[in-house]
Amino acid sequence: MTVLSSALDPASEEYATHRRAMLAKLDELNAEHAKALQGGGPKYIERHRARGKLLARERIELLLDPDTPFLELSPLAAWGSDHTVGASLVTGIGTVEGVECLITANDPTVRGGASNPWTLKKALRANEIAYANRLPVISLVESGGADLPSQKEIFIPGGALFRDLTRLSAAGIPTVAVVFGNSTAGGAYIPGMSDHTVMIKERSKVFLGGPPLVKMATGEESDDESLGGAEMHARTSGLADHYALDEPDALRRARRIVARLNHRKAHPVPGPYEPPAYDGEELLGIVPADLKTPFDPREVIARIVDGSDFDEFKPLYGTSLATGWATLHGYPVGVLANAQGVLFSAESQKAAQFIQLANQRDIPLLFLHNTTGYMVGKEYEQGGIIKHGAMMINAVANSRVPHLSVLMGASYGAGHYGMCGRAYDPRFLFAWPGAKSAVMGPQQLAGVLSIVARQSAAAKGRPYDEDGDAALRALVEQQIEAESLPMFLSGRLYDDGVIDPRDTRTVLGLCLSAIHTAPVEGARGGFGVFRM
Structure with a gap:
């Protein structure tokens, strides 16, 4: 059976805490x-x-x-x-x-x-x-x-x-x-x-x-x-x-x-389909208020796809990205969902192959964001994270099937691009009220600026103003936090709306129906050079 099982406990205090934060x-x-x-x-x-x-x-x-x-x-x-x-x-x-x-x-x-x-x-x-x-x-x-x-x-x-x-x-x-x-x-x-x-x-x-x-x-x-x-x-x-x-x-x-227009959809309306096996109301308690805390995106998938039926692709490989096939309101979709936030080389390669498969089959793609970006560090740079991340971004950029994106949690750095952010022309992009998107997290960005300023002072032989540094970090964190919030981003039309998580299935269903008014055809090549 490919029906997803759920470990979510709506009676737990953890769930109740997440739910209260989302309702606020x-x-x-x-x-x-x-x-x-x-x-x-x-x-x-x-x-x-x-x-x-x-x-x-x-x-x-x-x-x-x-x-x-x-x-x-x-x-x-x-x-x-x-x-x-x-x-x-x-x-x-x-x-x-x-x-x-x-x-x-x-x-x-x-x-x-x-x-x-x-x-x-x-x-x-x-x-x-x-x-x-x-x-x-x-x-x-x-x-x-x-x-x-x-x-x-x-x-x-x-x-x-x-x-x-x-x-x-x-x-x-x-x-x-x-x-x-x-x-x-x-x-x-x-x-x-x-x-x-x-x-x-x-x-x-x-x-x-x-x-x-x-x-x-x-x-x-x-x-x-x-x-x-x-x-x-x-x-x-x-x-x-x-x-x-x-x-x-x-x-x-x-x-x-x-x-009298005689305007017809390119694709027939799907036949009967089953609702998810789990209550959509429970979507309120899945994502933690602290986006540093990981959550299992399969809990979200189980509450939005038909019958909670999900055929996972490469489940044991690149495990911080869940990929697989489902239907939503009867329309076939390929789903890419961030599991633990960080994207490594394996996840990037897995995503690139999955996107190619969706294009071969003319299946729209649904990206569910919760990523802090691609992994950094000497081990990962030497392992080829740049070329592997580029492979994923190449696949997203040159994919021709329609893309849908939902920002559930974090969507930072180049991970936002690899998961089909606004610059990559998804047909529709929506955000949940607790989502955040920026070049990096507020603490990380403020910390980087602090390190650069400290190194600059040392290079010039000047003493470093620790009090000024603390004030600058606090100011930068406050600014980036405000500019990462979904209402700020939605105000600038970086998404198509901030939605109630409980409405996600309905919103995506309406979008998929609209998408299928036009022909859905994938790329049969033309992905550019994949650096191996």
């Missing part, structure tokens, strides 16, 4: 998510409603098929910056008329939906996901364009938004724009470059230059409606393909557009 982090996470849901705050929400308009997430809810999930992406974008958490844009994957779509919606309660630098990064990430997975894009537009004080950070890279729309269309990936209010200046190109455009009577305003700009540029007197109103675009310019009476009617028309 989830409370912090929920408080930050609540800020994103508040948008611009009660004052601007009330003003928006007084105009008879729906909020961004209400629009999405009406667009989606009833009782279907919406996987919101990057909800903490802009966290820790001067901009509102959420970056005035909602993005995610949901089902419309049975078709999985990538949906974006401007939040007009935040500075009128204006785009700041984080809005741009979030929108570009959404387009990247749509392109890689061949998901139709539905843009729910209400934005005054660029947030002008930030224009220097938006104007040049912002052109990529319009480039992406044309590339999606050229690739046969449908794009739909529904305009709920202003879509001005550069924003006018979103409906202008989408395959299908819906505008709303007396609400939609689409023009390159509004009446004041036209007056300044040409001396012409004009009003909003004749310059860029929905009726004008429906009757005169032809920009509007559909003329809706109100917001619900516009969303109904968007649903009908999707229903």
Whole structure:
């Protein structure tokens, strides 16, 4: 039998301690998510409603098929910056008329939906996901364009938004724009470059230059409606393909557009599958609060894969990395999970072979992170850790099957790269609330800086300031600790969201379904030179 056995004891004090720590982090996470849901705050929400308009997430809810999930992406974008958490844009994957779509919606309660630098990064990430997975894009537009004080950070890279729309269309990936209010200046190109455009009577305003700009540029007197109103675009310019009476009617028309797309998944929906043999609730008590304490990732695997059924690959070799085959919501996956944190030469070689096998079989890969990086020291350097680590990173970088990454615990150094961190283009990457990621742990980094400073002082024949050293180490540790936390990293879009561990199986299932809208094909070579 290949069903995993579990040694986890939910009645133990150790489990209870881990669970309490994780729940405390989830409370912090929920408080930050609540800020994103508040948008611009009660004052601007009330003003928006007084105009008879729906909020961004209400629009999405009406667009989606009833009782279907919406996987919101990057909800903490802009966290820790001067901009509102959420970056005035909602993005995610949901089902419309049975078709999985990538949906974006401007939040007009935040500075009128204006785009700041984080809005741009979030929108570009959404387009990247749509392109890689061949998901139709539905843009729910209400934005005054660029947030002008930030224009220097938006104007040049912002052109990529319009480039992406044309590339999606050229690739046969449908794009739909529904305009709920202003879509001005550069924003006018979103409906202008989408395959299908819906505008709303007396609400939609689409023009390159509004009446004041036209007056300044040409001396012409004009009003909003004749310059860029929905009726004008429906009757005169032809920009509007559909003329809706109100917001619900516009969303109904968007649903009908999707229903007529004839957009099909590249792979059939899997047949029946068994749930895990163990309770997903128990995922809260597996990872210790102190990430230096090791844990068995098979306890996590047993609670997310179908039937807890896991065929392990090379179980006796390179034991600090667990690799094996499973299915998740019926989709086949190859799993790589860090067991004891450090990656040695054996683990690196094992991973490289496993990744090649997954590519031969066209099987997506799931990376479960808890690594402090590749092993250092004279013995390991002489044993070839650099070339073996490079072999693993080579395999990850040139693998063509879709990759999914979940940061369960630590994800430090080049181990983050070898386990398919953000720079290696996983289709999706999520973090648990207790995860940390940085070039190395805070104590190690501070210690390295201290050793270098001490050696520099000795080389110059100067006395070393021990008190200053202690203060510097404490300051560096505090800084690196803060910059390693998942909310900080998620705010910079280094992941696609911080998730409740109990939701991991569901989130991964939604991602795998989206991934299989596009063909899943592995590399049959082209891995570059493996240094032996």
